[in-house]
Amino acid sequence: MPSPARLFVDLDALAANFHTLTRVAGAPVHPVVKADGYGLGAAAVARRLLAEGADTFFVARVGGGEALRKAVGSKPIIYVLDGCGPKDVLRLQASQLRPVLSSLEQIKRWLGSDGGPCGLHIDTGMNRLGVRPEEAPEPFAGLEMVVSHLACADEPGHPMNRAQRAAFELAARKYPGTVRSFANSGGVFLGPDFIFDAVRPGVCLYGGGPEGRPDERIRPVARFTADILQVRDLLAGETVGYGRTFEADRPMMVATVAAGYADGVLRSWSPRGRVFVGGELRPVVGRISMDLMCVDVTGLEVTAGDTVELFGPNHPVDVAASEAGTIAYELLTSVSPRVPRVYV
Numbered sequence: 001m002p003s004p005a006r007l008f009v010d011l012d013a014l015a016a017n018f019h020t021l022t023r024v025a026g027a028p029v030h031p032v033v034k035a036d037g038y039g040l041g042a043a044a045v046a047r048r049l050l051a052e053g054a055d056t057f058f059v060a061r062v063g064g065g066e067a068l069r070k071a072v073g074s075k076p077i078i079y080v081l082d083g084c085g086p087k088d089v090l091r092l093q094a095s096q097l098r099p100v101l102s103s104l105e106q107i108k109r110w111l112g113s114d115g116g117p118c119g120l121h122i123d124t125g126m127n128r129l130g131v132r133p134e135e136a137p138e139p140f141a142g143l144e145m146v147v148s149h150l151a152c153a154d155e156p157g158h159p160m161n162r163a164q165r166a167a168f169e170l171a172a173r174k175y176p177g178t179v180r181s182f183a184n185s186g187g188v189f190l191g192p193d194f195i196f197d198a199v200r201p202g203v204c205l206y207g208g209g210p211e212g213r214p215d216e217r218i219r220p221v222a223r224f225t226a227d228i229l230q231v232r233d234l235l236a237g238e239t240v241g242y243g244r245t246f247e248a249d250r251p252m253m254v255a256t257v258a259a260g261y262a263d264g265v266l267r268s269w270s271p272r273g274r275v276f277v278g279g280e281l282r283p284v285v286g287r288i289s290m291d292l293m294c295v296d297v298t299g300l301e302v303t304a305g306d307t308v309e310l311f312g313p314n315h316p317v318d319v320a321a322s323e324a325g326t327i328a329y330e331l332l333t334s335v336s337p338r339v340p341r342v343y344v
């Protein structure tokens with residue numbers, strides 16, 4: 001029995017987004033495939049991007065790097081954004097992973113164990129990971145890349161962007177000949193000043209937008225669908241689901257769909273959520289439950305066995321995310337492991 005909920009991943013659209021980002025940046029794209037490739041499956045995503053010419057990838061965790069190494073073989077470069085914790089040295093080395101070192105302590109640890117190639121994270125105002133520019137060390141053996149990360153790249157006019165860019169350029173002067181990697185997806189669209197030597201996009205590869213909407217050149221990649229299990233008639237005054245939060249004010253038709261929060265459909269998607277069904281966007285009615293959700297299909301020609309699209313080409317992931325009060329990143333990475341990824 002095929003699963004009633006599925007996440008289709010359009011690898012051609014992924015490849016097209018990779019080439020679009022490469023063209024816009026005019027610099028190599030080093031894909032970010034953290035969180036299992038933003039939920040789409042890092043192995044399949046990275047293999048396709050490798051075939052399209054990507055040679056360097058970023059993951060967040062050492063474990064993600066180990067899994068990716070198995071998927072892509074020994075050749076591609078894999079950076080681990082978390083850096084190098086006390087227990088990470090041997091694991092990083094065993095899988096030929098490069099930590100993006102983010103403190104003087106980590107640099108000491110890595111160099112002390114003949115670490116090998118690595119990156120250095122310079123914090124320019126995000127205050128999450130990285131050494132402060134004023135504590136940036138002298139160049140050291142193995143340093144191949146300096147990295148910084150924008151806090152407000154999704155707001156092109158934000159003055160923080162220029163301030164961080166200037167701080168990064170200044171700090172990176174200390175490391176001539178080292179690859180400078182600054183822009184994430186949003187940064188790629190901030191203009192040539194923000195590109196430096198290589199860019200590091202994530203969400204745009206996967207069809208999401210840096211500003212809560214995709215750039216028009218970015219193609220949708222993920223399509224989350226689920227089957228209708230039952231279509232039922234409702235009388236005026238009847239209610240739907242837990243807590244009776246939805247009451248029909250007229251006779252209605254409601255479809256019960258095989259997807260719930262155990263599949264990664266956020267409960268916060270009710271009551272503002274909409275799904276694409278029968279050629280239209282139709283509202284979610286009542287609370288999202290663990291395995292099921294209900295949709296108003298009044299007047300549509302739909303029956304049990306038909307499929308609805310929760311997000312995808314007909315309902316952009318950014319729009320669905322804003323209905324749930326969140327961002328495309330969270331929607332994509334929330335799709336649970338029980339939903340099979342289908343590569344098309």
Ligand SMILES: *Cc1c(COP(=O)(O)O)cnc(C)c1O
Binds near residue numbers: 032185186200
């Ligand atoms: C997640 C992340 C990225 C990619 O960000 P997008 O907004 O998805 O393009 C790049 N660099 C760092 C350090 C990150 O944490």
